[in-house]
Amino acid sequence: MFIMSEDSQRTQGRDAQSSNIMAGKAVAESVRTTLGPRGMDKMLVDSGGEVVITNDGATILEEMDIEHPAAQMIVEVADSQEEEVGDGTTTAAVIAGNLLGEAEDLIEQDVHATTIVEGYHEAAEIALEAIAEQVQEAEVDDDVLKQVAESSMTGKGTGGLTAESLAETVVEAVRHVETDDGVARDNVTVHTQIGASSNATELVPGIVVDEDPAHDGMPDEVEDASIAILDVELDVRTGEVDAEYAIDSIDQLNAAIDAEESELRGYAETIAESGADVVFTTDDVADRVASALAKEGVLLFDDIGSSDAADIASATGARRVGDLDDLETADFGEADRVRSENFGDDDLAFVEGGAAAEAVTVFVRGGTEHVVDELERAIGDALDVAATALESGEVVPGAGATEIAIADKVRQEAAGIEGRKQLAVDAFADAIDVVPRTLAANTGRDPIDSLVDLRAAHESEGRAGLVTDGEEVTIADPFEHGVVDPADVKREAVESATEAATMIARIDDVIAAE
Numbered sequence: 001m002f003i004m005s006e007d008s009q010r011t012q013g014r015d016a017q018s019s020n021i022m023a024g025k026a027v028a029e030s031v032r033t034t035l036g037p038r039g040m041d042k043m044l045v046d047s048g049g050e051v052v053i054t055n056d057g058a059t060i061l062e063e064m065d066i067e068h069p070a071a072q073m074i075v076e077v078a079d080s081q082e083e084e085v086g087d088g089t090t091t092a093a094v095i096a097g098n099l100l101g102e103a104e105d106l107i108e109q110d111v112h113a114t115t116i117v118e119g120y121h122e123a124a125e126i127a128l129e130a131i132a133e134q135v136q137e138a139e140v141d142d143d144v145l146k147q148v149a150e151s152s153m154t155g156k157g158t159g160g161l162t163a164e165s166l167a168e169t170v171v172e173a174v175r176h177v178e179t180d181d182g183v184a185r186d187n188v189t190v191h192t193q194i195g196a197s198s199n200a201t202e203l204v205p206g207i208v209v210d211e212d213p214a215h216d217g218m219p220d221e222v223e224d225a226s227i228a229i230l231d232v233e234l235d236v237r238t239g240e241v242d243a244e245y246a247i248d249s250i251d252q253l254n255a256a257i258d259a260e261e262s263e264l265r266g267y268a269e270t271i272a273e274s275g276a277d278v279v280f281t282t283d284d285v286a287d288r289v290a291s292a293l294a295k296e297g298v299l300l301f302d303d304i305g306s307s308d309a310a311d312i313a314s315a316t317g318a319r320r321v322g323d324l325d326d327l328e329t330a331d332f333g334e335a336d337r338v339r340s341e342n343f344g345d346d347d348l349a350f351v352e353g354g355a356a357a358e359a360v361t362v363f364v365r366g367g368t369e370h371v372v373d374e375l376e377r378a379i380g381d382a383l384d385v386a387a388t389a390l391e392s393g394e395v396v397p398g399a400g401a402t403e404i405a406i407a408d409k410v411r412q413e414a415a416g417i418e419g420r421k422q423l424a425v426d427a428f429a430d431a432i433d434v435v436p437r438t439l440a441a442n443t444g445r446d447p448i449d450s451l452v453d454l455r456a457a458h459e460s461e462g463r464a465g466l467v468t469d470g471e472e473v474t475i476a477d478p479f480e481h482g483v484v485d486p487a488d489v490k491r492e493a494v495e496s497a498t499e500a501a502t503m504i505a506r507i508d509d510v511i512a513a514e
C-alpha cells in the first residue's frame, strides 16, 4: 500500500539528521566572516545582475535565496532576530550553526536527540541568568546610548563617516520619539539620497518624501503651513466635453471651453479660499489649476504616493479629504515649514517642525547607491539597538565578553548535571564560544589562544572582551572602551538560536513532495 506519492522523497533517521545539520551549519558558516568590527563585507549578485554589498547578516541570508528547509530555519533565526531587536543577526545565526555542529558530535557519541534538546534548553536558561548578571549597573543615559549605537555600527561601511558622529544623530532621533509608553521607533524613518558626502547626513525634524511641486511658479518654501491632503482629481475628466455637448458650432465649442475653464477655476478657487497653503494630492492636477494656485502662492504636490500621503497625514495631523466640497479648516495639518528642494534628478519635499516634528527623519547622504544602502542598514540597526536599550534600560558588555561569561557559567552549572545531559549542556557552552572565537579570527588573531586569554582575564578581572579600538585589538573590559550591546539582543540570540537548533536536531524524517 502506498501512502505517499511515488514522486516524494524520503530521508530517515541519522541520514535525515545529518543532512539537515550540515545544511544549517553551512548557512551559518557563510556569514561567519562578517561578524564584528573587523568583519568583511559580502558582495551578492542576483540573477538580474543587481549587486548588494553588505556586512549585515540578515541581508546576506535573505539575498542568498536559500532553499534547503533546515537551512531556511537558520535564515528564520536571523529574520526573527532582526524583527525582535534589530541587531545581532550574525551572532544568532553563527550560534545556531555551532549548536548544530555540537549536536552532530553528540549524536555520533550516541547521545539521543531528546537528551540534546533537553540539555540545550537547560543551558539556555543558565545563559539567560548569565546575561542578567552582566547587565551594567549604571543608568542608560545618552552616553551609553551613543556607545550602543556606535558599537552596532563599528565595522559597517559608513562611507568614511565616523560611527561616532552617526551615533549622535541616532541617539537624538530616538530621544526625540521617546514617550511615556516607550520609544515610538516607527516615528523614525531613514531617507536616503545619493549625491553628497555622507558628512551631509542630518536629522530632519519631520518627514521627507520624494515628491515635486506641480508647477514651477509655486513657492519652494511655505512657513507656518496649513496642509491639505486630497484624494481628488483636479482636472476635467477626459471625454466629458464630447459627451456633454454635441459640438457643431463655434459658439458651442466656446461654451464647452468656458465650462471647462470655470470647472478648473472652481477647483483653484475652492482650494485658495479654504486657506490651505500647502496641498498634497494623490491624484492628477491640470496645469491650469496648478498655475492658478501658483499665482495664489499655494505650494501643491500632485500624484503623490498613497503611503506618502498617509505618512504626511499622520505626522501633521491632517485628515485626508476625498471630495473637494468637504474641505474645511479642521482637515488641515500643520507644520512650521514645508519646502521643496532639488537634489540632482530628484525633488524632495520636507515637511518640518510643528506637529510634523512628532516624526523625525534621518536624512542619509552618500556618494553612491551602495554607500547609502549600507548606511541605511547600519543606521537602521543602530536606531533599533538604541531604542531597545532605552526601553529596557539594560546593556551588557560586547566584544565577546558576555559570551565568555555565558560559557563560563554554563560550564560551571553543567558539572552538577547528571548523566548524558551534562554533555549537551557542556556542548552548548562550546557553541557559545564561537562568538569570541570568531571575533578573534576576524581580527587575525589565533582563536584558541584568544579564548584561553579571554577566559583567564574573565577569571581574574571579571569582564573581558576582545576590544577593537582604532587599529588596536586588546583584551580589556568592553565597558571601559564603550563597547556595549543591549541585553535583549543577547537574550534573543540565545533563545532563537536554541529554538532553531533543537528543532532541526529533533527531526529524523524528511518527506519532500516533488
Ligand code: ADP
Pocket (backbone or CB within 6 Å): 034, 035, 036, 037, 039, 055, 056, 057, 087, 088, 089, 090, 091, 092, 150, 151, 152, 154, 155, 397, 398, 399, 400, 439, 466, 467, 468, 469, 483, 484, 485
Ligand atoms: P551582528 O549581526 O551579530 O550584530 P556584527 O557584525 O554587528 O554582527 O558584530 C557584532 C559584534 O561585534 C558584537 O558582539 C559586538 O559586541 C561586537 N563589537 C562591536 N564593536 C566592537 C569593538 N569595538 N570591539 C570588539 N567587538 C565589537
Ligand code: MG
Pocket (backbone or CB within 6 Å): 087, 088, 089, 152, 381
Ligand atoms: Mg550588528
